[in-house]
Amino acid sequence: MNVMNVSKRSFEIRRATRASRVAVVVLLIVAALVASFPYWAGRDTLRDFTQIAAYLVFAMMWNLLAGYGGLVSIGQQAYFGIGGYAMLVLANYGGVSPFVAVPIAGAIAMLIAVPVSLVAFRLEGGYFAIGTWVIAEVFRLTVANVSWLGGGSGTSLTALQAVPRSLRESLTLWLALAIVAASIGLLYGFLRSKRGLALTAMRDNAVAANSQGVDVKRARLGVYLVSAGGAALAGGLYFVGSLRISPDAAFSVNWTAFAIFIVMIGGLGTLEGPIIGTLIFFLLNKFLSDFGTWYLIGLGTLAIVVTMFFPQGLWGYVSRRFGLQLFPVGRRVVFLDTGPSVLPAPKESAESADPLHAAP
Amino acid sequence: MSSLVNILLQGVLLGALYALFAMGQSLVFGVMRLTNTAHGDFIVLLVFVLFVLTNWAHIPLWAAVPLLIAIAFGAGYAVQYTILNRVSGRDPLPSLVVTFGLSIVIQNVLQEVFSADPRSLATGGFESMSVALPGGIALGLLPLLTLAVTVAATLGLQWLFGHTPLGRAFRATSDDREIVQLMGVSPRRTFALAMSIAFVLIALAATLYAMRTAVSPSDGPALLLYAFEAVIIGGMGSFWGTFLGGIALGIAQQAGFYFDPGWGIWLGHVLFLALLTVRPQGLLPKTA
Amino acid sequence: MPVILETHGLTAFYGDFQALFGIDVTVNRGEVIALIGSNGAGKSTFLKALAGLLRAPAQQIVYKGEPVGGMAAARIVGKGIALVPEGRRLFASLSVEENLLLGAYCSRPGRWRLDTVYALFPVLKERRHHPATALSGGQQQMVALGRALMSNPELLMCDEISLGLAPVIVREIYAALPSIVADGMSAIVVEQDVQLARRVSKRFYCFQEGRVSLSGASAEVSDEAITQAYFGAVS
DSSP states (O other), X not given: OOGGGGGGSOEEEEOOOHHHHHHHHHHHHHHHHHHTHHHHSOHHHHHHHHHHHHHHHHHHHHHIIIIITOOOOSOTHHHHHHHHHHHHHHHHHHOOOHHHHHHHHHHHHHHHHHHHHXXXXXXXXXXXXXXXXXXXXXXXXXXXXXXXXXXXXXXXXXXXXXXXXXHHHHHHHHHHHHHHHHHHHHHHHHHHSHHHHHHHHHHHOHHXXXXXXXXXXXXXXXXXXXXXXXXXXXXXXXXXHHOEEOHHHHSOTHHHHHHHHHHHHHOTTOSHXXXXXXXXXXXXXXXXXXXXXXXXXXXXXXXXXXXXXXTTHHHHHHHHHHTOOSSOOSOEEEETTTBOOOXXXXXXXXXXXOGXXXXX | OHHHHHHHHHHHHHHHHHHHHHHHHHHHHHXXXXXXXXXXXXXXXXXXXXXXXXXXXXXXXXXXXXXXXXXXXXHHHHHHHHTXXXXXSSOHHHHHHHHHHHHHHHHHHHXXXXXXXXXOOOOXXXXXXXXXXXTTEEEEHHHHHHHHHHHHHHHHHHHHHHHSHHHHHHHHHHXXXXXXXXXXXXXXXXXXXXXXXXXXXXXXXXXXXXXHSOBOXXXXXXXXXXXXXXXXXXXXXXXXXXXXXHHHHHHHHHHHHHHOGGGHHHHHHHHXXXXXXXXXXXXXXXXX | OOEEEEESSEEEEETTEEEEXXXXXXXXXXXXXXXXXXXXXXXXXXXXXXXTSSOOXXXXXXXXXXXXXXXXXXXXXXXXXXXXOTTOOOOTTSBHHHHHHHHTTTOOOSSOSHHHHHHHOHHHHHTTTSBGGGSOHHHHHXXXXXXXXXXOOSEEEEEOTTTTOOHHHHHHHHHTHHHHHTTSOXXXXXXXXXXXXXHHOSEEEXXXXXXXXXXXXXXXXXXXXXXXXXXXXXO
């Protein structure tokens, strides 16, 4: 394209794509549908949705941390567990309704995340990842050794025993829906904003972003805190749904493993990625988890293959190939005389100069 | 007082094993900045390979161990060259995800083939032999052997890196993988060779570990954390640092076990975090 | 004189961006040729392609009769082509002596060993155990040059050795060049300083926006012609 001629053509800046407008409508319909579940859907469906919601929110938070904050963590399950236990303590011992306790647990997790970040941020890259895992283990071991929290075998959420089952399940579902909607909405709004743009810049090149005035440290801390709070919401929600908590379930590294798989399928750093990834993952889980170890072997192999050959995730590959963006956070230049143009797929420009990919 | 000395000595001996776990990781991270979350699972995998050699193929231990080392060397080269070389770059995410996937595959394959039960290696009573010291302290022969092996490994790595052409190639590749090619060093082969050596260390660690305790397929992640903590406590870039880090971790855990079995591992983790907060560069950081 | 290196319409890309548009350069045995041109003209890219750091189609680079385009850099140095890269690029974890020793990793036979390099640059011997990056700019350049020599190349390529160095140091380093090429080594020298380049070379090529805009004997071509070729025609 001859750069000289651009200024002579008329153009406008567009944010939404045709696909995204469709997606918004679809999402609203789905949300309304889900909200009506308690009136007609079976118990299993309600439980499924609550579980999907927990996985989704946790995966979105992991995606925010890794894909936008550039911080890969294998320890976010620490906050998932803190959310669950904080909710339980508030509900069982504090007399707070569990449905109210969940958001409070989110706030508590954010508070705890502040001193934790001081330790965790001493490390970088791959070692930051493992360090966060150690921190999660500390939480797990601490809780497992505290007998009034049930110790290693865990305890039950007794605060909801007086509530009739159908009401409890309805309220849980609506809480799940509310948390999912709030998470998606807030993240989308945030990422479209100036601060969100700063995050993307930071992820791509922290030093360059720093020189442009982006406060990298504060941005990273902010992302870490939000991710912690969101993870706690997911945890609190999950255990309201399952009514029973134990250190191994709450602080299991499997949560992060699942988040990683979801994001690998869906693609890192997009908003629709975790949603699509969670749906696919959940379906796989439902139909294949009976195969136990083979299912996990399959998941592990899938993660390896996708990372090696589809670094943008499966959805990322599809979206670049066909120019589909359901939650566009960028801006496109559209020339009014020829109609909207599809963004060209960026090539791996370093390939030709990368010694590891040159001829052996 | 003698119990304090006992904690220290047993801690040192335990820590020597952790240091051996950590050597391979220190090497791999130093040369190619690779974070291998399957590190512990590779140790467990090699333990089970050893079981296959001794229990199923009925190869005596003294022959099985060198064979294991040879297998490990080849396996390490292959794994790095085919899979991990593609993700050994500046971005930590791909290597983390790939090795995480490997970790899950290894654990579940082992579980599928061997069941989840822990099993240990028959050593004909060696693992319970000990030498008696005054004050009622007994030092196990196996832990002493482990200490000797770890010290030898550390000396060997230090010599390799500091005084051989290969060691220079390792250090140079870690500094600048593009320019090192101008000297005739192939980064892909160098990385693969580094991983082979790391796997040899893993094989040694696996052997000593299996002789000491019963091992089950899901043990990997715990070993990874100990290895990683030893590297960080000791300071990155230094093999003696990793050695010291392992010792420190072993002593901390031993002290924790003394007070209450539930808190042993916890104390090790907490010591690690505390050290990370006040001295993030570790005990013996590389000055270069 | 037989030709040691020839490029035929050499093209090179960084991803989608084309940096070289068909370069034809010839180097004869025992010759020193210079590449001049402004920043971004493609000189470093050219050397990188020759050294194997950048892919090129096999037939576009012919060395001693053999097509070597696209060959891995680690193999090319074994053939006898050595590059002193732009910006020195010494290995920070290695001492001066270790950097030099690494240069001999591919162990080609020849007169360049530690003692002959130290004879060329005595100051390096004094500081042989210092970390290489702790030396002054000029001394680092000597290490980089020595490191390339240790592979006993037949074709030595120097990318902007004078960059960031004081003129007196530059003179000192280039004073060593004649003794380096005395036994028949060929050299390609890339310099932005045109007069320096002309002084040390027999022939030169001027690069401009990825193409050769002028070539000729260094002593004969006029300053005016070079200036025009260097900056390109005014549009």
